[in-house]
Amino acid sequence: MADLQLLLPILLKGAGTSMLLLLLAFSLGGLLGLPLGILRVFGPAPLRWVLQAFDLVMRGFPAIVLLFLIYFGLGSLPQVRLTSLQAAVLALGLRSAAYQAQLMSGAIRMVDPGQLEAARALGFSLIGGLRLAVLPQALRFALPGLANESSVVLKDTSLAFTVGVLELMSRAKFLAASTRDIVLVYLLAAAIFWLLTQAGTLGFAALERVSRLPGIGVERKRDRQ
Amino acid sequence: MNYIELLAQLLKGLGTTLRLIAVSAPLGLLLGIAVGFSNVYAPRPIRGLAILYRSVLRGVPLVLQLFVLYYVLPRAGILLQPFAAATLAFALCSGAYHSEYIRSALLSIPPGQMEAARALGMSRFTAIRSILLPQALRRALPGCGNEFTYLIKYSSLAYLVTLVDITGAGRLQAYASFRFFEVFVYVGVFYLALVGIARSGLHVLQRRWRRSSGGLH
Numbered sequence: 001m002a003d004l005q006l007l008l009p010i011l012l013k014g015a016g017t018s019m020l021l022l023l024l025a026f027s028l029g030g031l032l033g034l035p036l037g038i039l040r041v042f043g044p045a046p047l048r049w050v051l052q053a054f055d056l057v058m059r060g061f062p063a064i065v066l067l068f069l070i071y072f073g074l075g076s077l078p079q080v081r082l083t084s085l086q087a088a089v090l091a092l093g094l095r096s097a098a099y100q101a102q103l104m105s106g107a108i109r110m111v112d113p114g115q116l117e118a119a120r121a122l123g124f125s126l127i128g129g130l131r132l133a134v135l136p137q138a139l140r141f142a143l144p145g146l147a148n149e150s151s152v153v154l155k156d157t158s159l160a161f162t163v164g165v166l167e168l169m170s171r172a173k174f175l176a177a178s179t180r181d182i183v184l185v186y187l188l189a190a191a192i193f194w195l196l197t198q199a200g201t202l203g204f205a206a207l208e209r210v211s212r213l214p215g216i217g218v219e220r221k222r223d224r225q
Numbered sequence: 226m227n228y229i230e231l232l233a234q235l236l237k238g239l240g241t242t243l244r245l246i247a248v249s250a251p252l253g254l255l256l257g258i259a260v261g262f263s264n265v266y267a268p269r270p271i272r273g274l275a276i277l278y279r280s281v282l283r284g285v286p287l288v289l290q291l292f293v294l295y296y297v298l299p300r301a302g303i304l305l306q307p308f309a310a311a312t313l314a315f316a317l318c319s320g321a322y323h324s325e326y327i328r329s330a331l332l333s334i335p336p337g338q339m340e341a342a343r344a345l346g347m348s349r350f351t352a353i354r355s356i357l358l359p360q361a362l363r364r365a366l367p368g369c370g371n372e373f374t375y376l377i378k379y380s381s382l383a384y385l386v387t388l389v390d391i392t393g394a395g396r397l398q399a400y401a402s403f404r405f406f407e408v409f410v411y412v413g414v415f416y417l418a419l420v421g422i423a424r425s426g427l428h429v430l431q432r433r434w435r436r437s438s439g440g441l442h
Binding site: 056057060061062063064065066068069072073074076151155156157158159161162169172173176182183186189190193194197198 | 285286289296300385395396399407410412416417420421
């Protein structure tokens with residue numbers, strides 16, 4: 001299997017870049033998404049309208065159009081100048097922020113509002129009540145959705161090849177064009193992507209198990225099969 | 226920039242996008258229904274195939290699926306035109322997601338209904354067609370509707386196999402005028418409008434179905 005020895009290291013190097021891209025974009029999405037999710041529920045009305053506009057664009061534009069908008073549009077301004085990796089992180093991260101904000105606001109609404117009222121009555125500030133009473137539960141409620149979102153972001157990293165990020169998809173495309181092993185190359189790339197998404201799903205399932213508190217959480221529907 | 230030319234090209238692209246969606250969306254839904262039902266009611270080997278199909282197509286990026294259909298299949302002697310490759314890729318991928326919604330909708334219907342239908346003398350097939358399917362579709366509508374809006378957005382990948390859809394037309398216009406930001410905003414607005422129309426259509430459908438099922442759920 002001389003071919004495999006040649007192809008696999010190159011593809012794995014690409015997979016490393018894909019994972020870096022996933023990590024950066026998903027973290028950016030989380031860092032922005034959590035406060036935006038809180039503001040969606042508790043923020044003043046004008047701010048909520050702004051957030052709705054952000055949401056509309058981020059979730060209504062195709063990922064690839066956002067990517068082009070940021071890389072070719074913003075990135076071509078002389079004051080901005082983005083590398084392709086920065087543009088991809090920004091596009092996928094902002095998009096994920098909109099989706100994660102929606103997940104977080106949904107999870108926050110699942111926590112009985114009486115709990116926050118009780119915390120306020122006990123003298124907690126709004127921030128304190130959120131941080132100590134609401135969010136620990138809401139984050140747990142949001143885990144299944146976040147698991148799904150992380151796999152969406154991972155798959156969307158494959159679009160970064162269109163702006164020249166050397167991730168798994170772009171390396172596969174390059175190898176497919178420069179070797180005769182197009183079938184093997186794309187099968188290997190698909191297998192690596194599949195393994196990564198499965199690993200992500202298992203990782204989040206483990207996180208859900210570890211973080212479960214007795215009496216709190218969504219009862220998993222038992223599968224009938 | 227020549228705005229009339231830009232608008233004309235984007236509208237032409239819109240036509241291609243609409244044709245892509247018009248073919249792949251119903252195909253995907255049918256596939257999803259078939260796979261979702263096999264997942265619950267088919268004998269074991271077929272069920273395994275359905276699970277494998279869903280896992281692979283949901284675990285691998287759509288771009289890669291599209292490239293496999295367009296660049297790899299010719300190696301096996303199957304030459305697909307760009308339009309056929311794109312619609313097939315979209316339908317296969319979208320079918321995998323639909324099947325998940327249909328499957329969980331089916332699992333939420335009490336098994337007694339199938340037994341009752343069989344006891345009344347219906348064949349399994351008739352029971353599925355006239356008792357289970359109408360309910361499953363109603364329950365799966367929010368999920369499947371969401372998947373439909375995803376399909377609209379992911380149809381933008383068609384430009385990668387040389388089709389000139391909205392995104393493809395936008396790219397050509399952007400390169401010709403060097404006004405990338407402006408053009409891609411217009412492109413995005415086209416998709417926003419499509420998604421918006423789809424959402425309100427689904428909303429109407431959902432309300433109508435809820436009424437016709439007596440507000441069952």
